[in-house]
Amino acid sequence: MKKKRILSGMRPTGKLHLGHYVGALENWIKLQDDYDSFHLVADYHVLTTNLNTEHIYENTIEMVIDWLASGLDPNKSPFFRQSQIKEHTELFLLFSMLITKARLERNPTVKEQARDLHIDKIIYGHLGYPILQSADILLYKGEAVPVGEDQVPHIEITREVAKKFNQEYGIVFPEPKPLLTNFARLPGLDGNAKMSKSLNNSILLSDSPDVVQKKLRKAVTDPQKIRRNDPGRPEVCLVFTYHKKFNAAETDEIEQGCRSGKLGCVDCKLKCTSKINEFLAPIIESRRRYEQNINIVVDVLKSGEKRAKEVAVQTMAEVHQKMELG
Numbered sequence: 001m002k003k004k005r006i007l008s009g010m011r012p013t014g015k016l017h018l019g020h021y022v023g024a025l026e027n028w029i030k031l032q033d034d035y036d037s038f039h040l041v042a043d044y045h046v047l048t049t050n051l052n053t054e055h056i057y058e059n060t061i062e063m064v065i066d067w068l069a070s071g072l073d074p075n076k077s078p079f080f081r082q083s084q085i086k087e088h089t090e091l092f093l094l095f096s097m098l099i100t101k102a103r104l105e106r107n108p109t110v111k112e113q114a115r116d117l118h119i120d121k122i123i124y125g126h127l128g129y130p131i132l133q134s135a136d137i138l139l140y141k142g143e144a145v146p147v148g149e150d151q152v153p154h155i156e157i158t159r160e161v162a163k164k165f166n167q168e169y170g171i172v173f174p175e176p177k178p179l180l181t182n183f184a185r186l187p188g189l190d191g192n193a194k195m196s197k198s199l200n201n202s203i204l205l206s207d208s209p210d211v212v213q214k215k216l217r218k219a220v221t222d223p224q225k226i227r228r229n230d231p232g233r234p235e236v237c238l239v240f241t242y243h244k245k246f247n248a249a250e251t252d253e254i255e256q257g258c259r260s261g262k263l264g265c266v267d268c269k270l271k272c273t274s275k276i277n278e279f280l281a282p283i284i285e286s287r288r289r290y291e292q293n294i295n296i297v298v299d300v301l302k303s304g305e306k307r308a309k310e311v312a313v314q315t316m317a318e319v320h321q322k323m324e325l326g
């Protein structure tokens with residue numbers, strides 16, 4: 001049976017953190033055998049939010065190294081930069097005609113992003129962010145998109161755009177579905193619901209063991225657990241969420257220790273630190289190999305871009321024909 005097509009993407013904001021891994025990358029890696037996957041570096045999207053835009057290439061390389069070091073395999077699924085496949089820009093323009101301004105203004109993600117990044121005036125391109133994302137997905141006829149829950153509104157818009165195109169011009173596109181992880185979000189070290197680079201509350205996949213220890217030492221815990229023996233509430237503690245993810249075997253014990261007051265936050269954090277470091281060790285090790293051979297990373301992109309281009313050209317030929325723009 002033909003494998004279903006997946007299109008996944010990330011903005012190149014540099015080195016990735018645990019939130020990226022848990023909310024996206026882990027899922028991509030799991031899916032890469034059962035699906036025909038394409039992995040996109042959203043280096044146009046990153047321009048919409050002014051986040052480290054001066055280092056797009058460097059940030060792309062760092063991110064792709066994290067993809068590789070975490071176990072994403074470019075031989076199974078191509079990695080490519082959006083900016084190298086110009087068909088994205090054309091499809092973005094054509095899709096811009098199929099959606100209203102009011103619909104885009106209702107998109108909660110842009111509002112959230114503007115708030116988190118303290119953007120007070122939203123640019124046209126930022127409002128159009130989900131249309132560009134729709135073009136990313138539909139150019140490859142992605143049927144499923146592995147995302148965190150914050151991206152679900154964009155997949156909804158993608159479905160609407162696909163439907164509208166198909167109604168107006170004839171069927172070209174699938175209506176893609178989001179593939180969510182159980183752990184769509186990992187809280188930040190400051191207790192924010194989301195780990196995020198711009199909020200400065202993240203643990204990077206490339207953080208050394210002592211950096212992880214320092215970061216966790218400062219992590220916010222249950223404010224009612226002040227002294228070691230005070231009973232705590234694991235359900236409000238972000239460190240407990242990390243235990244659930246990275247130390248599943250000891251979760252019950254930790255929960256009881258916390259509630260009864262037997263386990264203090266300092267010890268709990270140390271246990272968590274060592275589990276996270278155990279998880280990161282092979283990634284850091286593999287990272288080193290790529291850092292010393294950047295050419296491997298450059299070649300991965302080059303060959304991925306060749307594959308992506310073939311598919312993109314094919315889809316655009318169909319679009320041109322249906323729209324009589326050929």
Ligand code: TRP
Pocket residue numbers: 007008009010011040042045132133136137145147151
């Ligand atoms: N908007 C996505 C994010 O910030 C990145 C992205 C761009 C994307 N294009 C995509 C994700 C296509 C999935 C499919 O996480």
